[in-house]
Amino acid sequence: xxxxxxxxxxxxxxxKMETTTPSSLSSVAANAAAKRKPGSGALGVGxxxxxxxAWFGDKMVLKDISLDFWSGTVTALIGPSGCGKSTFIxxxxxxxxxxxxxxxAGDVLLNGKDIYESxxxxxxxxxxxxxxxxxxxxxxxxxxxxxVLAGLKLAQLKVQNKDDLLEECLVRAGLWAEVKDRLSAxxxxxxxGQQQRLCIARSLAVRPExxxxxxxxxxxxxxxxxxxxxxxxxxxxxxxxxxxxxxMQQAARVSxxxxxxxxxxxxxELIEVGPTSEIFSRPKDVRTENYVTGRFG
Amino acid sequence: xSIDKPVVKPGKPWASTPKERAIDLGAILLAAFGSFALVALxxxxxKLAYAGVFLLLIIVINxxxxxxxxxxxxxxxxxxxxxxxxxxxxxxxxxTSILFxxxxxxKAGLKPNLFTTDMKLNGxxxxxxxxxxxxxxxxxxxxxxxxxxxxxxxxxxTAIYLTEIKGLFTRPIRxxxxxxxxxxxxxxxLFILSAIVFPITKTPSGLMGGxxxxxxxxxxxxxxSEEVLLLIPEDLRxxxxxxxxxxxRTISQxxxxxxxxxxxxxxxxxxxxxxxxTAPLVLVSGGGxxxxxxxxxxxxxxxxxxxxxxxxxxxxxSIDRAWAGILVLLILVFILFFATRLVGADRNKK
Ligand SMILES: Nc1ncnc2c1ncn2[C@@H]1O[C@H](COP(=O)(O)OP(=O)(O)O)[C@@H](O)[C@H]1O
Ligand SMILES: [Mg+2]
Numbered sequence: 001x002x003x004x005x006x007x008x009x010x011x012x013x014x015x016k017m018e019t020t021t022p023s024s025l026s027s028v029a030a031n032a033a034a035k036r037k038p039g040s041g042a043l044g045v046g047x048x049x050x051x052x053x054a055w056f057g058d059k060m061v062l063k064d065i066s067l068d069f070w071s072g073t074v075t076a077l078i079g080p081s082g083c084g085k086s087t088f089i090x091x092x093x094x095x096x097x098x099x100x101x102x103x104x105a106g107d108v109l110l111n112g113k114d115i116y117e118s119x120x121x122x123x124x125x126x127x128x129x130x131x132x133x134x135x136x137x138x139x140x141x142x143x144x145x146x147x148v149l150a151g152l153k154l155a156q157l158k159v160q161n162k163d164d165l166l167e168e169c170l171v172r173a174g175l176w177a178e179v180k181d182r183l184s185a186x187x188x189x190x191x192x193g194q195q196q197r198l199c200i201a202r203s204l205a206v207r208p209e210x211x212x213x214x215x216x217x218x219x220x221x222x223x224x225x226x227x228x229x230x231x232x233x234x235x236x237x238x239x240x241x242x243x244x245x246x247x248m249q250q251a252a253r254v255s256x257x258x259x260x261x262x263x264x265x266x267x268x269e270l271i272e273v274g275p276t277s278e279i280f281s282r283p284k285d286v287r288t289e290n291y292v293t294g295r296f297g
Numbered sequence: 298x299s300i301d302k303p304v305v306k307p308g309k310p311w312a313s314t315p316k317e318r319a320i321d322l323g324a325i326l327l328a329a330f331g332s333f334a335l336v337a338l339x340x341x342x343x344k345l346a347y348a349g350v351f352l353l354l355i356i357v358i359n360x361x362x363x364x365x366x367x368x369x370x371x372x373x374x375x376x377x378x379x380x381x382x383x384x385x386x387x388x389x390x391x392x393t394s395i396l397f398x399x400x401x402x403x404k405a406g407l408k409p410n411l412f413t414t415d416m417k418l419n420g421x422x423x424x425x426x427x428x429x430x431x432x433x434x435x436x437x438x439x440x441x442x443x444x445x446x447x448x449x450x451x452x453x454x455t456a457i458y459l460t461e462i463k464g465l466f467t468r469p470i471r472x473x474x475x476x477x478x479x480x481x482x483x484x485x486x487l488f489i490l491s492a493i494v495f496p497i498t499k500t501p502s503g504l505m506g507g508x509x510x511x512x513x514x515x516x517x518x519x520x521x522s523e524e525v526l527l528l529i530p531e532d533l534r535x536x537x538x539x540x541x542x543x544x545x546r547t548i549s550q551x552x553x554x555x556x557x558x559x560x561x562x563x564x565x566x567x568x569x570x571x572x573x574x575t576a577p578l579v580l581v582s583g584g585g586x587x588x589x590x591x592x593x594x595x596x597x598x599x600x601x602x603x604x605x606x607x608x609x610x611x612x613x614x615s616i617d618r619a620w621a622g623i624l625v626l627l628i629l630v631f632i633l634f635f636a637t638r639l640v641g642a643d644r645n646k647k
Contacts, residue, residue, distance in 0.1 A: 139554075142554075153546075
């Protein structure tokens with residue numbers, strides 16, 4: 001990737017700092033500049049992964065991942081297939097344990113509190129840490145409107161005005177204009193890109209603080225991908241986003257920070273993390289450089 | 298100025314041309330002629346011989362025609378599709394001839410009194426416009442209903458346990474369900490007879506009939522529902538859990554609704570499995586001839602019993618009566634089938 005392209009995220013980042021909540025974001029930048037060592041003490045806000053290991057059966061697939069996600073930032077996780085990116089983000093909302101044979105070690109702190117602490121209500125964790133999957137998966141038995149509000153029913157939440165919430169979520173997901181006249185059509189009748197934005201709207205309805213996105217655009221055409229990237233930019237002013245992507249340009253376009261995962265046949269490890277512009281322009285590790293410049297992976 | 302744009306009409310350029318259709322018709326005529334000729338000249342006899350020879354000739358003619366006009370690949374293709382069509386015809390033949398026979402022979406007995414009276418005061422060989430099968434209609438309805446009320450929750454919950462909850466007992470339960478679905482129906486009747494009727498109630502009743510049918514229905518519903526639930530993509534369960542749903546709410550609000558039309562099929566199959574069961578009912582429901590709407594006491598009639606009893610009499614009237622019973626049962630099963638199809642129609646399909 002050329003230098004000028006790599007400048008893009010930085011420019012975008014600067015722009016954002018001027019337009020949205022400057023104080024929190026510049027403090028974020030300051031934090032990053034200080035190169036705080038993960039694990040050196042609870043941050044108290046945002047999401048912090050400390051020494052995450054993960055196994056499927058006897059096979060260790062993640063080794064000692066420590067990574068902090070400050071509130072209001074977008075972090076991209078990149079790396080070759082099979083290096084454990086999905087497994088890692090699934091430990092962040094306790095979806096990892098849904099797979100039979102899965103095991104893990106380490107702590108995940110949400111606003112300073114370990115989500116794996118015994119006695120934690122796991123459904124509450126998943127409300128705060130939402131997830132968008134690789135393949136769009138709207139509920140086939142529900143209409144568009146019901147899909148968006150499905151989380152309320154599933155988690156038995158009460159809201160004052162469902163119609164307002166419905167509109168708000170669809171607007172934030174960038175889908176309102178396209179579906180406002182057909183809210184009672186079935187979710188399956190939308191195009192793939194629309195379905196994925198419907199799934200984003202569905203995650204937003206329960207008001208998560210953090211949104212995990214696992215390759216949300218890998219099944220979509222470039223136009224839909226662009227729309228979802230716009231949506232991510234919109235959302236990033238109000239929430240923390242962690243996105244796994246195989247698309248370097250996408251990582252560069254949407255994220256503030258980028259983490260590079262790699263597995264050399266053994267468990268996946270976090271090779272390097274830093275501001276996106278640095279990862280793409282002057283990575284510290286030669287393996288990161290090889291990967292982002294397309295020399296392997 | 299008269300540069301009229303030609304009006305573009307929707308067409309089907311891929312449809313067969315009149316010439317092709319003429320050739321098809323010719324092939325059919327040729328095959329028909331050939332089958333008459335062959336049957337006349339050879340030892341072959343009967344309707345089946347005509348049909349068999351006709352099918353064979355059609356396949357051969359199609360093969361040759363396709364080979365000459367489009368080459369060997371197309372000819373092989375035509376053989377495969379000919380066999381598929383032949384298979385369909387061979388399947389449809391017995392079904393349609395059964396339907397036809399039932400209708401032909403049953404319509405004589407289809408009188409209004411059939412649905413308004415029972416056989417309390419009439420014997421099977423009374424004239425067909427006396428007596429009826431109201432008791433069989435209500436009896437079968439009540440007993441299948443009881444069986445359904447018991448089997449539906451047990452069957453579907455079993456399937457949910459096997460596919461969603463996947464506990465320690467998954468394997469033994471799956472094995473038991475499979476073994477149970479092979480149990481001969483008379484065994485279900487004998488079980489209820491020896492476990493409940495002899496030691497406890499002492500007398501047969503509709504409830505006992507319903508219980509016996511439930512034993513047959515549960516494995517059918519459980520197995521079919523399990524297959525259906527296994528088809529629901531794992532994505533949907535994960536999406537429900539990731540939205541803060543508990544496992545049970547995810548199952549009840551997402552997995553089961555997504556599987557709705559398949560689960561309805563499971564129920565239809567369950568009802569179809571037991572609707573015509575004679576053996577257990579003869580044993581435990583007593584097989585009454587009088588209208589009895591109380592499943593807890595007294596013998597209760599049913600379709601299979603009514604039909605069986607009328608046939609065993611062997612007179613013209615009683616056999617007419619039996620055919621009428623079969624016809625009504627068949628019509629009811631069809632109505633049930635289509636009604637549930639309508640209710641469960643997949644709304645996503647446009
Ligand atoms: N359900 C599973 N059972 C067993 N192994 C798995 C499962 N899911 C993923 N793995 C293994 O874990 C490793 C990491 O996978 P994953 O997290 O999906 O990687 P990525 O998302 O980076 O492509 C891979 O080696 C994969 O084979
Ligand atoms: Mg993945």
